[in-house]
Amino acid sequence: MLKVDAEDYSIVLAGAVFEVTRPDGSVFELTTGTDGTVTSGFLVQGTYKVKEKIPPIGYEPNSEEYILEVSPLGGALKTISNNPIKINIAGTKIWDDANNQDGKRPGKITVNLLKNGNSVKSVEITLGAAGEWKYSFNDLRKYENGQEIKYTITENAVAEYTSQISGYNITNSHTPEVIKISGEKTWNDTDNQDGKRPEEITINLLKNGTKIDSKVVKKSDGWKWKFEGLDKYENG
The missing domain is CATH 2.60.40.1140 (Collagen-binding surface protein Cna, B-type domain)
Incomplete structure (x- = not known):
């Protein structure tokens, strides 16, 4: 069996634990190695049921049960995939400028998304229909190479304003002249x-x-x- 990323089959997944039921009903476990495959000892001829018990780190569980036939010629290679865990990041822009008293507030600002310290995406924010400045980055992988990804944000400088970031919310301040x-x-x-x-x-x-x-x-x-x-x- 081969364990792969459902969105990119070139990414093989280690650490997935399978529960395998033999033709006689007895059960044993197999765990994928660094190459995404599992290796078992001698298997008697017959029908085997394979179900994932523990998904790879950073991936959603795969609850499907697979059938593997073992014949005198061997067993067929089964490719089994998992969907990566995804998250959304959203934030709000807050203006601390006495309701734009000095007229210095820009019509738009740019927020940058950093993945483990490296900029990967940017989005422009403008005033929304509800009178709020909101943004989001969606469908982001939560893990990479078995490690949780650290997402942070920065903001392109806004003239005559100072910027303070708290989590994913941004406050821009301007003291009226x-x-x-x-x-x-x-x-x-x-x-x-x-x-x-x-x-x-x-x-x-x-x-x-x-x-x-x-x-x-x-x-x-x-x-x-x-x-x-x-x-x-x-x-x-």
């Missing part, structure tokens, strides 16, 4: 010759024509004022 506005009151009154200068004045700050803040300015302030921590952008 802020500015400060300052000024100074200048009096053109011959150094208050007529005594009309007030003790204080009020400076109003308008955002797109709407008052949002005010400051009282006095001589003790040097007639200077400033507003700090102001958003430079709104809605992009």
